[in-house]
Amino acid sequence: MPISRRRFVKLGAHAAFGGLLVYTLRGIVLPQSTPRAADAEGNSAYDQYRPGDHDWAFVIDTMKCIGCGRCARACKQENNVPWEPQCNRTWVERYSFTGDGEVTVDSPAGGINGFADEPLPEEVRGKKITKSFFVPKLCNQCDNSPCVQVCPVGATYKTADGIVLINRDKCIGCRYCIQACPYGGRYLLPDEGVADKCTWCYHRITRGRLPACVEACPVGARKFGDLRDPESAVSKILAERNVSVLKPQMGTKPQAFYLELDGEVV
Amino acid sequence: MDGYVFPNEVEIQWSLLIVLYPFITGLVAGAFVVSSLYHVFNIKSLKPVASFSLLMALSFMLVAPLPLLAHLGRPERGILIFLTPNFTSAMSGFGYIWMFYLILLLTETWLVFRPDIIHYARTTGGFKGLVYRTLTLGMAEMSEEDHQFREKAIKVLAAVGIPAAALLHGYVGFLFGAIKANPWWSTPLMPVIFLLSAIVSGIALLIVMYVVVMKLLGRPVDHDCISSLGKWLLAFLVIDLVIEGLEILSMAYESEDSWEVVSELIVQRIPVSYFGIQLLLGSLIPMVILGALAAQARREGASPVIFAAALLVLVGVFAMRWNVVIGGQMISKSMRGFTSYTPPLGGREGVLAASVLLMLPFYIFSVIVSFVPPWERPAVDEGERSPEPGEAVPAWEGADSGARGGAWDWERR
Numbered sequence: 127m128p129i130s131r132r133r134f135v136k137l138g139a140h141a142a143f144g145g146l147l148v149y150t151l152r153g154i155v156l157p158q159s160t161p162r163a164a165d166a167e168g169n170s171a172y173d174q175y176r177p178g179d180h181d182w183a184f185v186i187d188t189m190k191c192i193g194c195g196r197c198a199r200a201c202k203q204e205n206n207v208p209w210e211p212q213c214n215r216t217w218v219e220r221y222s223f224t225g226d227g228e229v230t231v232d233s234p235a236g237g238i239n240g241f242a243d244e245p246l247p248e249e250v251r252g253k254k255i256t257k258s259f260f261v262p263k264l265c266n267q268c269d270n271s272p273c274v275q276v277c278p279v280g281a282t283y284k285t286a287d288g289i290v291l292i293n294r295d296k297c298i299g300c301r302y303c304i305q306a307c308p309y310g311g312r313y314l315l316p317d318e319g320v321a322d323k324c325t326w327c328y329h330r331i332t333r334g335r336l337p338a339c340v341e342a343c344p345v346g347a348r349k350f351g352d353l354r355d356p357e358s359a360v361s362k363i364l365a366e367r368n369v370s371v372l373k374p375q376m377g378t379k380p381q382a383f384y385l386e387l388d389g390e391v392v
Numbered sequence: 393m394d395g396y397v398f399p400n401e402v403e404i405q406w407s408l409l410i411v412l413y414p415f416i417t418g419l420v421a422g423a424f425v426v427s428s429l430y431h432v433f434n435i436k437s438l439k440p441v442a443s444f445s446l447l448m449a450l451s452f453m454l455v456a457p458l459p460l461l462a463h464l465g466r467p468e469r470g471i472l473i474f475l476t477p478n479f480t481s482a483m484s485g486f487g488y489i490w491m492f493y494l495i496l497l498l499t500e501t502w503l504v505f506r507p508d509i510i511h512y513a514r515t516t517g518g519f520k521g522l523v524y525r526t527l528t529l530g531m532a533e534m535s536e537e538d539h540q541f542r543e544k545a546i547k548v549l550a551a552v553g554i555p556a557a558a559l560l561h562g563y564v565g566f567l568f569g570a571i572k573a574n575p576w577w578s579t580p581l582m583p584v585i586f587l588l589s590a591i592v593s594g595i596a597l598l599i600v601m602y603v604v605v606m607k608l609l610g611r612p613v614d615h616d617c618i619s620s621l622g623k624w625l626l627a628f629l630v631i632d633l634v635i636e637g638l639e640i641l642s643m644a645y646e647s648e649d650s651w652e653v654v655s656e657l658i659v660q661r662i663p664v665s666y667f668g669i670q671l672l673l674g675s676l677i678p679m680v681i682l683g684a685l686a687a688q689a690r691r692e693g694a695s696p697v698i699f700a701a702a703l704l705v706l707v708g709v710f711a712m713r714w715n716v717v718i719g720g721q722m723i724s725k726s727m728r729g730f731t732s733y734t735p736p737l738g739g740r741e742g743v744l745a746a747s748v749l750l751m752l753p754f755y756i757f758s759v760i761v762s763f764v765p766p767w768e769r770p771a772v773d774e775g776e777r778s779p780e781p782g783e784a785v786p787a788w789e790g791a792d793s794g795a796r797g798g799a800w801d802w803e804r805r
Contacts, residue, residue, distance in 0.1 A: 229728075272571075272572065274480075276571075279469075279472040296469070298465065301465070302481065305573070308573035310398030312400065313400040376572055
């Protein structure tokens with residue numbers, strides 16, 4: 127049946143109306159984006175911050191970490207990370223080698239209370255421990271991040287300065303990103319029903335401050351800086367020392383680098 | 393919890409509902425394939441279930457997104473998958489693939505049942521008559537041309553539906569197979585495995601539903617049809633088992649570092665549901681049963697045995713979905729430990745909620761067939777346009793069907 131002009135125009139009008147409806151629906155579901163709020167502290171650093179001018183990197187020195195857990199505590203407080211159910215933006219693992227080829231790893235409560243009073247894991251009790259160290263973990267802000275790739279609605283994204291962030295107003299809570307992260311870095315916020323993870327304290331670093339965990343570390347096991355600045359501590363370490371990343375075979379290109387990383391650490 | 397599990401992995405993220413999701417979409421894909429075997433490839437023995445399976449596919453299709461939606465942390469934002477999809481995510485395709493397939497299913501179902509709808513619209517009054525008249529979409533007459541077009545269109549849609557069914561369920565397999573972080577999921581074979589087990593489960597449920605519904609109605613079961621379905625089930629089951637076996641075999645033989653944790657998973661964590669239910673009870677035993685039957689010529693007594701084998705297959709495929717979805721999440725990404733999971737009884741993601749969701753398609757099916765019973769089609773069977781020579785006349789008595797106007801109810805015996 128040939129379509130008359132009148133019918134064609136009518137069809138077009140209907141299609142336009144439908145499109146408008148969908149667009150409006152989208153506006154209802156998604157909260158209106160507000161213009162960047164002026165910095166509450168009147169910090170001019172935030173107003174002048176240009177994401178494109180930075181390339182943030184993290185360096186963790188496993189030989190320096192003493193397992194005090196201050197970083198994990200500072201993080202919980204700084205970022206309002208829930209205490210129950212267990213979830214951590216950053217945590218500390220204890221590795222114990224007993225010389226018989228066995229490796230035992232534990233991280234009670236994510237190492238928040240430190241390991242000083244923490245009894246040894248059952249598996250190594252009574253055995254001679256030949257080697258032991260602590261490994262702080264946090265989001266690797268991967269350059270090729272699986273979490274960004276799998277988010278079905280684009281709620282998680284990578285910023286120009288290399289940080290992976292989550293738009294809490296957009297996340298639908300499908301948890302695909304939690305499944306896709308090879309490092310166990312993500313969790314679901316129990317009350318909000320949305321995914322959450324470490325942001326390297328984006329609200330602080332964009333104001334010229336250090337991430338809370340870096341500031342809290344008493345021994346300098348956590349280093350944070352800008353790879354665009356050749357004089358920064360992280361730039362120098364990457365230029366001069368042997369570093370490795372976690373699970374390099376995943377091809378995720380982590381931006382958190384580890385000094386003196388044992389091959390048993392994953 | 394056992395060994396070392398990352399602090400964020402204490403709780404399993406994808407629960408029983410996500411086990412249900414691939415199970416349900418699998419049934420859709422399988423039922424549709426059977427319908428297409430008749431409509432496209434003209435497998436005549438499947439005629440008694442050709443339109444039956446279409447309605448079954450539609451019933452399950454309508455429920456397919458519900459477990460996903462119920463599982464979301466923010467269900468009210470689920471629509472964003474349509475509105476702001478991120479196309480690098482396999483999951484973003486869900487809404488579109490589901491919608492495309494639903495439209496295809498609805499169109500084909502409507503075309504297949506169009507003569508019935510028109511017939512009932514003429515002979516039924518009251519509310520039901522109104523429903524039928526609405527369903528005619530204002531086209532209450534069928535000309536000779538319409539009939540020819542209908543037959544062609546059904547064939548085309550049924551043909552398009554096969555790759556669409558493969559897409560719908562292969563895609564679900566891809567959702568899991570593309571997660572490199574999980575050694576139990578990450579394999580390019582996953583879409584193929586999901587697709588084959590989907591077809592297997594769809595045929596199995598069709599056998600079960602067809603027999604149960606015929607018994608409930610006191611109608612004779614078409615044993616040729618059951619026998620044919622049994623053979624198709626056997627064929628797909630064999631291919632399915634070979635591919636699944638191939639996957640495990642190559643994992644074990646290559647024994648990369650992840651094999652250590654995968655083998656511990658299947659041998660120590662899920663041995664009952666994997667070896668016991670998925671492989672032995674749900675695959676090998678039905679395969680032997682169906683194989684033995686296929687080798688025999690006798691048909692009359694075979695149907696109850698095929699029915700039993702189909703039931704076993706259904707349990708096996710459900711176990712397979714469980715072993716993939718839950719089993720995969722039990723492995724800690726630290727590769728040093730395992731999480732455990734027992735579904736709660738109540739709550740949004742509990743056993744009760746899952747049971748309701750699993751029963752819902754059957755309810756929808758019963759409502760749909762109360763309008764267009766696929767086993768009693770006066771408009772099609774009596775005025776069959778071109779009855780194929782030598783075709784078996786349906787064994788049931790359809791004498792009063794016209795007068796009853798399709799007002800079929802469960803009490804009728």
